Amino acid sequence: MLSTQAIPQSWGRYPRVKPARVVPIYWRDQLPDLQALPGPLLAYGYGRSYGDSCLNENGTVLLASHLRRFLSFDEEQGLLRCEAGVSLAEVLDLIVPRGWFLPVSPGTKFVSVGGAIANDIHGKNHHKAGTFGCHVTRFELLRSNGKRLICSPTENRELFEATIGGLGLTGLILWAEFRLKRIHNPYIDMERIRYDSLEEFMELCAESDEQYEYTVAWVDCLASGSKLGRGIFMRGNHNRSPDYARKPLPRKLPLAVPVDLPSFTLNTLTLKIFNTLYDHSQLQKRVSKVVPYEPFFYPLDSIHDWNRMYGPRGFFQYQCVVPYDQGYDVMKEILQRISRSGQGSFLAVLKKFGDVRSPGLLSFPRPGLTLALDFANQGPKTLRLFEELDALVRESGGALYPAKDARMHGEDFKRFFPRWQEFMRYVDPKFSSSFWRRMALVPSWEQSATVEV
Known part of the structure; x- marks a missing residue:
């Protein structure tokens, strides 16, 4: 039965599909047992993806937009750590008055940090700075087996690389740390x-x-x-x-x-x-x-x-x-x-x-x-x-x-993303999306080839 939470939809408002249930995530130390939730699972932030990569028809949506706490800010190094549901708008409100800016920004500030990583967003400065993922130093990922993993270029590196641009299919990002850009004024x-x-x-x-x-x-x-x-x-x-x-x-x-x-x-x-x-x-x-x-x-x-x-x-x-x-x-x-x-x-x-x-x-x-x-x-x-x-x-x-x-x-x-087979090894066995199933790949929650992490 669908909860009283608003039914998640994408920004393009097509396709219009419904999940079976919406489970809000409020606290990093009071997380639901993902194994006990009916699959497939998918995290959802603010729904600014245009199509169905953020939708999970007849599945369970993990509403991450309540994870909105800032955890640390090194104002000397420009290193910010926050929960995954913090929006880029909230990040800007904090950092711009202190002389910092986002390293990469899309055309809207109403996206979550978790969504920025999952879609590896880009902006007007790609020719200089690359994607958002280029500036992420680490994050914590919750897998459906209950494991909480710190992922970085040196720790759980393969899962780090699969999660950046991984469309939310490797698990639930709980918090992330990334480097900012110094500015003189706004x-x-x-x-x-x-x-x-x-x-x-x-x-x-x-x-x-x-x-x-x-x-x-x-x-x-x-x-x-x-x-x-x-x-x-x-x-x-x-x-x-x-x-x-x-x-x-x-x-x-x-x-x-x-x-x-x-x-x-x-x-x-x-x-x-x-x-x-x-x-x-x-x-x-x-x-x-x-x-x-x-x-x-x-x-x-x-x-x-x-x-x-x-x-x-x-x-x-x-x-x-x-x-x-x-x-x-x-x-x-x-x-x-x-x-x-x-x-x-x-x-x-x-x-x-x-x-x-x-x-x-x-x-x-x-x-x-x-x-x-x-x-x-x-x-x-x-x-x-x-x-x-x-x-x-x-x-x-x-x-x-x-x-x-x-x-x-x-x-x-498959043609556009030739590393898709390598990526599928790191898809969480219980996570999926309407987009992923539409790609006619093996449903991720039925895979036997997924790497156990």
């Missing part, structure tokens, strides 16, 4: 550049990689012809002026989407109007300014429940990476297919991944170009487009991001 020196083509985007990437820590571009996914791939390129560094250290951060009241918008609200016409207006919102070619860190890193966090804009059917986010050697040609073809389809969204992000390697066995980022954009769920029409895009990614030797996925094929997953 402001960013930002430059926004209007560019007119995918070719110009590539030139801006090459120009920016060395001098700028953060780079990303908004791309008009409905532009075509000579304007294919046009958009606004954003790059920035942490401001170093002592004057801004004394300047208080502005506070804005958050907006909210209180109800599901009708499905017809987002269509080809409204998307084209939005993209054209956004592209022309900056009249000058280049604009430089100093901005607070929040609108630079988290522009959508100021709109609560923005996922409701896609209506009751939910939406898909499609994120792929294609290797450098074919990056321009493949990304050009991907953008052409999306433009011709008339689908896509006003939330399309294009950036370049660097070659900083993650310790995670299933980490998604790899050297190349990555595109992430939302698609309203229009049923078969949308799925047919994804099949076309999958073929291009597959042929290029690229990959899709499991944390954003709700419909990848199992054979593609």
